[in-house]
Amino acid sequence: MDFLVLFLVYLVCVLTSVLLLCLYSKRTHNFAEEILTDESQVFSRFIPKWLQGATQRVFHHFFHTRNCIFIILHLALEVAVYSEFTWEIFHYCLELEFSVFHLLLPYLLLIINLFFFTLSCTTNPGIITKSNEASILQVYEYDEVIFLKNMKCPTCNLRKPARSKHCSVCNICVHRFDHHCIWVNNCIGALNARYFLIYLLTLTAMAADIAIITTTFLIHLVLISNMSSGTYFDDHGQEQPVDIAFLIQHLFLTFPRIVFMLGFIIILTFLLGGYVCFTLYLAITNQTSNEWYKSSRAKCHRCHNKDPVQEKPSIYRNIYAKGAWNNLQEILKPITVYKKKN
Ligand SMILES: [Zn+2]
Numbered sequence: 001m002d003f004l005v006l007f008l009v010y011l012v013c014v015l016t017s018v019l020l021l022c023l024y025s026k027r028t029h030n031f032a033e034e035i036l037t038d039e040s041q042v043f044s045r046f047i048p049k050w051l052q053g054a055t056q057r058v059f060h061h062f063f064h065t066r067n068c069i070f071i072i073l074h075l076a077l078e079v080a081v082y083s084e085f086t087w088e089i090f091h092y093c094l095e096l097e098f099s100v101f102h103l104l105l106p107y108l109l110l111i112i113n114l115f116f117f118t119l120s121c122t123t124n125p126g127i128i129t130k131s132n133e134a135s136i137l138q139v140y141e142y143d144e145v146i147f148l149k150n151m152k153c154p155t156c157n158l159r160k161p162a163r164s165k166h167c168s169v170c171n172i173c174v175h176r177f178d179h180h181c182i183w184v185n186n187c188i189g190a191l192n193a194r195y196f197l198i199y200l201l202t203l204t205a206m207a208a209d210i211a212i213i214t215t216t217f218l219i220h221l222v223l224i225s226n227m228s229s230g231t232y233f234d235d236h237g238q239e240q241p242v243d244i245a246f247l248i249q250h251l252f253l254t255f256p257r258i259v260f261m262l263g264f265i266i267i268l269t270f271l272l273g274g275y276v277c278f279t280l281y282l283a284i285t286n287q288t289s290n291e292w293y294k295s296s297r298a299k300c301h302r303c304h305n306k307d308p309v310q311e312k313p314s315i316y317r318n319i320y321a322k323g324a325w326n327n328l329q330e331i332l333k334p335i336t337v338y339k340k341k342n
Pocket residue numbers: 153154155156157165166167171172173
């Protein structure tokens with residue numbers, strides 16, 4: 001069916017775009033450079049120099065400087081989804097006598113989500129300064145593989161505590177640095193990792209809940225209309241029993257905005273669900289994204305390193321793990337300079 005092929009192409013395009021954005025959001029500058037500036041690249045031969053420069057500047061502005069563009073995009077998407085949910089689905093579901101608690105749950109999740117989103121955006125992630133440098137240096141031991149003793153940040157001119165990293169976007173060193181998140185326009189570090197985790201959990205729950213309500217609503221419509229046991233005439237005038245493909249096409253033509261939104265929300269639920277699982281795995285094993293990335297590189301380097309002398313110092317062991325519950329506690333009650341001082 002032409003319609004279904006087009007719909008699948010749309011799903012694949014959206015999914016690929018989101019994945020590319022996720023994959024390259026942290027390394028976009030290099031990605032753009034590889035595509036646009038290397039003479040051996042195919043693209044650079046067809047794109048004028050001025051356009052390459054402009055694109056690099058736009059990429060740099062979006063991904064390598066602090067700006068609110070992704071916060072605005074994030075809020076705009078939430079407004080779009082909730083408007084559609086409120087004006088079309090909520091109204092129909094009330095008529096179909098859905099449970100009011102179930103219908104109000106997405107709004108409750110939205111309030112909690114916006115609260116923790118604001119905290120993730122505005123909370124100090126654990127900025128290392130001259131005044132707290134000495135106490136943060138005491139918090140974690142150096143593993144001497146990823147974090148080496150007596151290293152200095154050349155930009156901040158401060159000694160680097162174990163598990164810290166300099167964020168080139170915010171231009172600060174951050175205690176227990178996880179990553180710089182473009183969606184909250186802030187670093188995720190020791191002091192706001194707990195807010196970010198709850199924000200992610202509620203965002204995933206919101207997407208999953210709206211997807212479940214919308215799917216249930218569409219199934220209800222199909223069952224009430226008894227459409228599934230009907231027939232239709234195909235392009236050759238033959239009478240055919242209604243199948244899944246016909247039902248999807250019919251629903252898309254009858255409720256285009258709802259089905260479009262549902263496709264988007266389902267993709268989002270799977271992507272966010274995967275990311276939440278990864279974040280929870282990091283939390284219960286007491287690793288940051290930065291450490292996970294560097295440790296896998298260290299292990300990979302060791303695998304490919306044939307020199308036994310070089311092999312020795314690369315052996316990585318996570319020395320910060322203290323059992324799943326204690327590791328989670330560390331996220332919820334971060335070890336801070338203030339606690340260390342007491
Ligand atoms: Zn620094």
